[in-house]
Amino acid sequence: MSQSTTAHRPELPDQPDAHDAHDASTQRHAQAQHEPHDPHHAHDPHDPHDPGHSHDEHHDHGPHPVRDVVHVPAGEGRSVWLSGDVYTFKLTHEDSGGSLAFLEADVPPGGGPPLHIHADADEAFYLLAGELDITARGRTYAVRPGDFVFIPKGTPHRFRNNGIHTARQLLLFTPSGVDRFFLEAGRPPVPGTPPPPPESEDLPRVVAIGERHHLFQATEESR
8 A cells, every 4th residue: 555645844934025015124124324424334335224335336427548658769759959059859738638748958057947837837957967057936956966856837937957968857747738849949969069048938928838838937026
C-alpha cells in the first residue's frame, strides 16, 4: 500500500506590498527633513533621502575643454625684440586657455622697459643669469640669479640691466593676455644682430598697443 507524502515548505516572513514600501520611504524622507543636521553624520551619496545627498554629484554641467600638453625644447619658441630685450614665448594665451603666459627674456646691458602697470595681470620674475634692478612701489631690488620677485597687478614697476653682462630671466603672467602685447608691439629679431636700444623704439606706437592690452605707462609720482 502506497503512502501519500506532502512537501512542507518553510514559512517565510510576510513581505510588505508596494503600498507599504512607499509609505515607509515617505516616512523616512519626512523624518530626515525634521532631524537636526549632524556634521559628524556619514552621508550616503547614493540615498536621495539623505540630507547630505547632492544631485550635482550625478550631473555633468557640460564638457570641460581638454588642452594639449605643451613641450617647448630649449632654444625654441617664437621671439621678438622689444624695449631693447629679446623675448621668447614658451607658453602663450592660446596654449594655456588664458590661464597664464610664460616667457624667457634676454636683457642686455641698458635693456629693460620704462615704468608701467599691468591692470589685470600678476607678474612674476625669476632670474637665471646676470643681474637686474627691479623697481616696484618706490623700492629697487638688486636681483641676482635664483632670486624671485612677484608683482601684483596694478603695481607700477620696471626692470633694468645696469650691469655689463646680458641677464636672462623667466617671466610669468597670470592670467595671460599680456603676451599678445609683446607679439604685437615687438619686432622680429635679425639673426647675428643685437636688439636696438630702448631709446630707438617708437614709444607712442608701443604705448598705444599696450593700452589695448591693459598695459599702461606710469610716472614716478604713481609709484
